[in-house]
Amino acid sequence: MRPVTLEQRTYYNPVKPTIDYIQTRFDEYNERFFSSSLPPIPIRLSHAKGFLGKVTFTRKRKGLFARYQNTDFVLRINVRIDLPQEVVDDTILHEMIHYYIAVNQWNDTSTHGELFRHEMARINREGNRHITISHRLSDAEQAQARIHKGRVVAVVTFADGRTGVKIVPKQIRHILAWDKQARRAFGCQLSAISRQPSAVNFQLPLQGVGGLSAITWYYTDDEYFAKYPSSTALRIYLIDDPQSLPLANAHRLSLADGKVRLILNPDNNLRW
Numbered sequence: 001m002r003p004v005t006l007e008q009r010t011y012y013n014p015v016k017p018t019i020d021y022i023q024t025r026f027d028e029y030n031e032r033f034f035s036s037s038l039p040p041i042p043i044r045l046s047h048a049k050g051f052l053g054k055v056t057f058t059r060k061r062k063g064l065f066a067r068y069q070n071t072d073f074v075l076r077i078n079v080r081i082d083l084p085q086e087v088v089d090d091t092i093l094h095e096m097i098h099y100y101i102a103v104n105q106w107n108d109t110s111t112h113g114e115l116f117r118h119e120m121a122r123i124n125r126e127g128n129r130h131i132t133i134s135h136r137l138s139d140a141e142q143a144q145a146r147i148h149k150g151r152v153v154a155v156v157t158f159a160d161g162r163t164g165v166k167i168v169p170k171q172i173r174h175i176l177a178w179d180k181q182a183r184r185a186f187g188c189q190l191s192a193i194s195r196q197p198s199a200v201n202f203q204l205p206l207q208g209v210g211g212l213s214a215i216t217w218y219y220t221d222d223e224y225f226a227k228y229p230s231s232t233a234l235r236i237y238l239i240d241d242p243q244s245l246p247l248a249n250a251h252r253l254s255l256a257d258g259k260v261r262l263i264l265n266p267d268n269n270l271r272w
């Protein structure tokens, strides 16, 4: 698995790989770097977020007392973002190293452990490549992909059972100010609950409305939240079905003593 992180990087010559392209590279690299020892592998294109490439497989036991075997390999290359050809090729090589280790039934010390790093260094040296553990996206790649744009989301629960969301600019002072402002606005007006119908995107001006039960803060790159404006205004968008909010992979923010602490979700590579 090759996760995505962010960094400045020169951007040029973007390509969108096809299955044929990946297959050609795979065959070429298999011969050059793995003595053609890698068996054929199904190749799929992926549009999922959060990784550039991935080799998946299942662990099966052949007989009752036999050892586990890795089988049913699939190589996935992400085509959601147009990346420079060199990055695409290095991603294919990165995944081929994972495949090499798994298909030989070796156990590495970790996902990118000693075996992986050894092979990565060998191929970088022999092929003058720049394979890395995780690819770093340039600003241009990031802007083009429009993924991993982190948003700070406040999920506001009202005492009457309704739930709303608010996107706040991600500067610490805005987060702290908005939280304080919202709690103050609600604290003394519990009787003035608006009876307006709740609908998606319905704007509820906070002033004069009471009944706040909780504010939970998240940091997420889910594009679902792109439809809500980001501002410091005390304005909350009511959600019909709060259970459907895509926050399972979001990082949590904890606010205390004038500080904002990021509680990292291990399933998300998004960085602040």
Ligand SMILES: [Zn+2]
Binding pocket: 001, 002, 003, 094, 098, 111, 112, 133
């Ligand atoms: Zn990896």
